[in-house]
């Protein structure tokens with residue numbers, strides 16, 4: 001036991017309880033403190049303090065100091081168990097509420113409605129680093145895109161840009177809403193995952209702003225939003241859990257989106273479209289890495305989850321096939337497909353259209369190849385990776 005705490009002549013109303021409580025917070029449960037006091041009612045007041053706070057009052061030691069054994073109903077002060085700060089817990093207790101990871105949590109709190117409370121599925125090892133990158137590199141739609149360099153385009157190109165921007169914006173809206181639906185259910189002790197999801201939502205907000213603004217910035221308009229696209233995006237909201245949602249959205253959808261954005265950047269008819277596709281792709285690369293990290297972590301701990309994730313993707317493919325008039329290009333947004341061909345052909349000149357169409361075919365091949373690579377990187381076997389990628393919606397996301 002450490003040397004006695006000198007409480008002087010303090011009584012319960014002028015600082016004795018504050019002093020005792022602070023001393024108790026610094027102790028581990030089961031350890032003892034001795035208190036030197038010259039207050040006239042010290043014995044009664046210290047005994048009362050112990051009853052209320054759940055400590056054992058052990059009377060006086062041979063030196064006349066009061067001895068208290070710390071109970072375990074109270075929190076341990078921050079820093080007393082530094083390992084709790086270091087890593088996301090294997091399991092998190094919903095009764096710790098919004099207490100930040102590492103804080104001392106008083107027992108007896110009511111449970112919060114967090115149901116993502118286990119590390120496999122609620123944690124991604126890369127989340128801390130990706131969150132750091134996300135916040136270090138925030139760009140601005142107003143400041144960082146060359147709006148002043150926009151000049152009127154030929155009408156077919158401007159229409160194609162407006163159509164592609166419409167499609168990008170609706171995809172971005174789904175990429176904002178899907179994590180939003182999961183975030184509030186993730187236990188706050190998976191802190192960096194929660195922060196990353198918040199940053200991702202902020203990225204998607206910026207993308208929505210950029211794409212919708214570009215659609216009208218050079219005198220054009222937004223284009224068509226098809227029922228097939230909406231069905232495809234709505235089905236991203238079906239998985240009930242973060243891992244399932246992240247698998248469909250980030251690994252499969254945003255992964256595929258990376259190739260689309262690269263294609264748009266390469267074939268952009270103006271500097272703003274090129275710049276915003278390039279900026280968005282940098283952000284999406286983080287979202288995809290997050291998804292890969294989360295799903296890879298889950299499958300390492302629970303390999304059997306690969307089957308469940310495969311079933312989620314298969315259920316989505318079936319639903320879209322039955323609702324959207326079959327697979328292949330029939331299920332795709334043909335206005336987007338055509339607009340990509342126009343951008344790749346540099347317009348509607350008949351001599352150049354075949355080349356544009358061939359380039360979009362090349363894009364779809366690259367999307368499939370890269371999806372397979374990402375699925376393998378998550379831990380799926382080659383057969384599943386191939387069949388999951390082949391069944392992916394022709395609506396890209």
Ligand SMILES: [Fe+2]
Nearest residue numbers: 172175204207
């Ligand atoms: Fe985005």
Ligand SMILES: [Fe+2]
Nearest residue numbers: 175254284287
């Ligand atoms: Fe994204």
